[in-house]
Amino acid sequence: MSATVTDVRPVxxxxxxxxxxxxxxxxxxxxxxxxxxxxxxAVEEFGGPGAEDLDVxxxxxxxxxxxxxxxxxxxxVREAGRLNAADGARLTAYLEDPLATTSLVxxxxxxxxxxxLAKSVGKVGEVVNTAVGxxxxxSQWLAEHLRGAPVRLDGGATAKLGEHLxxxxxxxxxxxxTLAAAYGVGATxxxxxxxxxxxxxxxxxxxxxxxxxxxxxxxxSLALLARMTGAGELHPxxxxxxxxxxxxxxxxxxxxGVTSPEExxxxxxxxxxxxxKKALAQCRRLGTARIARAINLLAQADLDLxxxxxxxxxxxxxxxxxxLSRLVRQGR
Numbered sequence: 665m666s667a668t669v670t671d672v673r674p675v676x677x678x679x680x681x682x683x684x685x686x687x688x689x690x691x692x693x694x695x696x697x698x699x700x701x702x703x704x705x706a707v708e709e710f711g712g713p714g715a716e717d718l719d720v721x722x723x724x725x726x727x728x729x730x731x732x733x734x735x736x737x738x739x740x741v742r743e744a745g746r747l748n749a750a751d752g753a754r755l756t757a758y759l760e761d762p763l764a765t766t767s768l769v770x771x772x773x774x775x776x777x778x779x780x781l782a783k784s785v786g787k788v789g790e791v792v793n794t795a796v797g798x799x800x801x802x803s804q805w806l807a808e809h810l811r812g813a814p815v816r817l818d819g820g821a822t823a824k825l826g827e828h829l830x831x832x833x834x835x836x837x838x839x840x841x842t843l844a845a846a847y848g849v850g851a852t853x854x855x856x857x858x859x860x861x862x863x864x865x866x867x868x869x870x871x872x873x874x875x876x877x878x879x880x881x882x883x884x885s886l887a888l889l890a891r892m893t894g895a896g897e898l899h900p901x902x903x904x905x906x907x908x909x910x911x912x913x914x915x916x917x918x919x920x921g922v923t924s925p926e927e928x929x930x931x932x933x934x935x936x937x938x939x940x941k942k943a944l945a946q947c948r949r950l951g952t953a954r955i956a957r958a959i960n961l962l963a964q965a966d967l968d969l970x971x972x973x974x975x976x977x978x979x980x981x982x983x984x985x986x987x988l989s990r991l992v993r994q995g996r
Contacts, residue, residue, distance in 0.1 A: 680794030684834030745775030752778025814844035880992030900977030
């Protein structure tokens with residue numbers, strides 16, 4: 665999933681919330697910049713997990729050193745978020761007059777890249793954002809990356825793949841390469857061809873679970889819970905915190921006199937009126953008695969998770985989610 669370099673820039677910043685996608689983009693970009701040159705001569709790397717503290721002086725020395733036996737030097741700084749404000753200022757000064765034969769690749773991670781440096785990259789270079797997004801943005805991201813895939817997925821396989829991967833789009837490139845190896849480059853893959861290679865379902869967003877519970881769909885809620893605590897590796901107590909926060913919002917809205925999503929957002933301290941609108945609608949749907957029942961269920965499950973019973977945490981959560989879903993159906 666590399667982005668083809670058509671206009672070489674003196675600096676690139678690769679950012680995103682999925683480390684695997686950031687790493688894939690960095691690898692693809694570096695390959696494109698190196699072209700047919702010998703990577704051992706063209707590429708110099710700094711930082712990364714387990715590396716010593718970043719020495720920005722050495723980075724600048726590498727950037728200002730002309731290439732030897734290759735056309736271009738590619739200087740890669742991993743975990744660029746470890747750079748402090750002073751480091752950022754020195755690199756910003758370098759970017760005011762960069763060496764034409766060097767491309768500096770700043771790979772996100774390790775913290776936040778200094779704002780002044782990020783702004784400078786935006787002016788003279790290119791910022792590569794690997795964030796997938798949610799909803800329509802995620803669907804568009806998947807469609808865009810499938811267009812350049814080594815295999816073609818039909819509509820059914822595309823839908824199945826998007827649903828299965830969920831928030832783990834970092835698995836996409838490896839899966840597509842596996843499909844190409846199995847069926848050949850350029851092959852059309854259908855749902856039946858795809859299914860044996862999917863493996864464990866990917867993680868899902870927290871609101872997918874709460875939306876399913878709010879709809880009263882116990883089967884879907886339990887399936888999403890399994891994905892969150894499985895592929896998402898969400899600890900049972902973290903899942904409990906998520907559910908407690910969801911119902912605490914309804915408890916605060918119940919009897920408050922709030923009538924609009926904007927008022928609800930202000931009361932709950934939310935920046936957006938959209939989640940407040942959903943909380944307000946569900947509050948009205950459940951009513952005082954069932955909200956109180958939900959809080960009691962949460963309290964008992966919390967005690968069970970902390971050792972009141974010997975039941976496994978996963979089972980405690982499953983029972984809780986089924987009961988919360990049932991509360992919605994009881995009011996219909």
